[in-house]
Amino acid sequence: MARLISIIVGLGFVVVLLYTFAVGAYTAATEKAEVTAEHEFHLTPRDAHLQSAGWTGTFDYQQVQRGYQVYKEVCSACHSLRHVAIRNLGELGYSEAEVKAEASSWMVPGIDPNTGESTLIEGSPTDYFPSPYPNAVAAAAANNNAVPPDLSLITKARHDGGNYVYSLLTGYADPETYTHDGKSLKEEFPDFTTPTGLNFNPYFPNLNLAMAAPLSDGQVTYADGTEASLDQMAKDVAAFLVWTAEPTLQKRHATGFPVVLFLIFASVLAFLAYRNVWRNVKH
Template sequence: MTIRLAGILVGIGITAVLVLWSMVPGVINLVSGPPVEKPAYYAFKEKPHAPEGGFSFAGPVGKWDYAQLQRGYSVYKQVCSACHGLKFVAFRNLEELGYSEEQVRAEAATWNVPGIDPNTGEAVMRPALPTDYFPNPYPNNVAAAAANNNAIPPDLSLMTKARKDGSNYVYSLMSGYVDPDPEKLAAAQEKGFETPTGLYFNPWFANVNLAMPPQLYEGSITYDDGTDATVDQMAQDVAAFLTWTAEPSMIKRKQTGWAVILFLLFATGLAYMSYKQIWAGMKSKKK
C-alpha cells in the first residue's frame, strides 16, 4: 500500500514539474519581452449579446420557437440567399420547422438547382425537389469573389457553430451596423485605423471592417404572420434559423440529456438502497 501511494505521488510530482517547465518560456517572454500593442481596431470591438428577452432555445430547457424559425427562413430566402448558400441543409429538412410535406414540395419548386437534361445531357437549371440541398448562388469561388469585391461569402449552414457564441454573434452582427464613436475614431485614426472604400464598419466583426454592406432595413421584407419586419426582429429571426441549420437536433439533445440525468439519479438511488439492504446486517470486521 505504501509503495503504491508513493508511486502515485511521484507520478503526480513529475507531471507537475513537466507542466511548470513547459510554462517557463512563456513566463520569461511575458516578463522580459516588450508589451504587444493591440491593433487600433481593438478600441471598437464589442462582445456578442443576446436580444432583449433572449432566445427561446437558450438554456438547458430551451425550445424552438417554430414561428420564429419560419420567419428566419423568410429572411434567409429574401435577403441572405442572394450571396450565401446552405449546402448542408436539404429542402426536406424544412418539415422540421412545421411545414407540411406538400408545403415543402411547393417551396422547393420555387428554387432552381443545377441539373442534367435527360435528352441532351447538357447542364440545365431545374426546379428543386425536397431531396435537393439548398444551392450556392455562385458556380464557384472565383465567381463569388468577382461579385463581392474579392470577398467570398461563406456558407451559412454551420455559421453559428463556427463562431464563438454563434447565435448572439449573428444577431449582433446583423443588427450592428453603426457609426464609430467619434472620440474612439479620432484616437484610432492616429494609430492608422481606417475603413477602406468598399468595406463597412461593424464593431461585432473580427477586425470591424466588413465586406458585406448592411442587409436589413425596416420593412425590407414582409412576414406572412404579420410580424413587423424591424431590423432587430429580422436579426433575431435569421439568427434563430441559422442556429437551427447548424444544430437541428439541439432540443432533442437537451431533452435526452435530462432523461439521462433522471435515469442516473434513479439508478444511483436504487443502487444505494440495494447497498443498504444487502449490508444492513453486516458488521465491519477488523483484521
C-alpha cells in the first residue's frame, strides 16, 4: 500500500511539473514582452580600436603606460587593483629604478615598528596596489551605497571588456535630451527617471549607475606630450585594464599561431600515414 501511495504521489508531482512547464512555455510564446527603456536604449560597446584586440593583438606599451597614469591619478581614488603587484610595471618598460620610485609613491597597509599598530607605509615593488578604502562598508558609504568594483580583471568580467570600459567612460549623457537612432528617450519613455545620486549612461545595463563621469579633457598631463582628451584617456585606461586582466596576452598570441600550424601539419602527416598504411587493405 505504501508503495502504491508513493507511486501516485510521484506521478502527481510529474503531472504538476509538466503542467507548470506547459503553462510557462505557452505564456512565453504568446504574451508580448514588455518594452523597457533598458531594452530599447542600452547600447553595445563601441570599438576603441585597441592594438590588443583580435587574434594577433599586441600591446602598445606606451599607451598602456599612459593608461596606468590615468588609473593612478584618477581611477585609484575609488577603484582598487588588488590582483596586480607594483613590480609588474616592469613588464611595461619601466626600469627597476622607475618601478621602485612608483612603489614608494603608493601608501600601503603596514605595521609601525615602534608601536606594532597598523599604519600606512611607503610601498615596495613586491606590494600589490592598495585599495582606497579599508573595507566594503567604507567604500559604500563614500559612494552612494555602491561599492566600486576592483579593476584588476574588469575587462574579463565584462563582455567585450576593453571596448566596454572605453564606451562607459565616454558614454555619459543627459537623459532629458538623449536620442538614439532618431528616437528620444523622454518621448519614448516619459516615465523614465535617473534617481538622485545616479548618472545616466546608455552603456550601463540599467542605464543608471552610481559613478559620475570620472574623466574630462586635460585632466592629466602626459609625459610623452600626447593630448589628454577625454576620448584618449578612456582608450588609454582601457588598454591598461586589458593588460592587468591578461598581461600574458601578447605571449599567448605569439605562441598560439605556431602551435596551431604545428597541429595542422601533424594532422596532415597523420592522414597521409593512415592512407599509406591502409592503402592495400580491401574492405
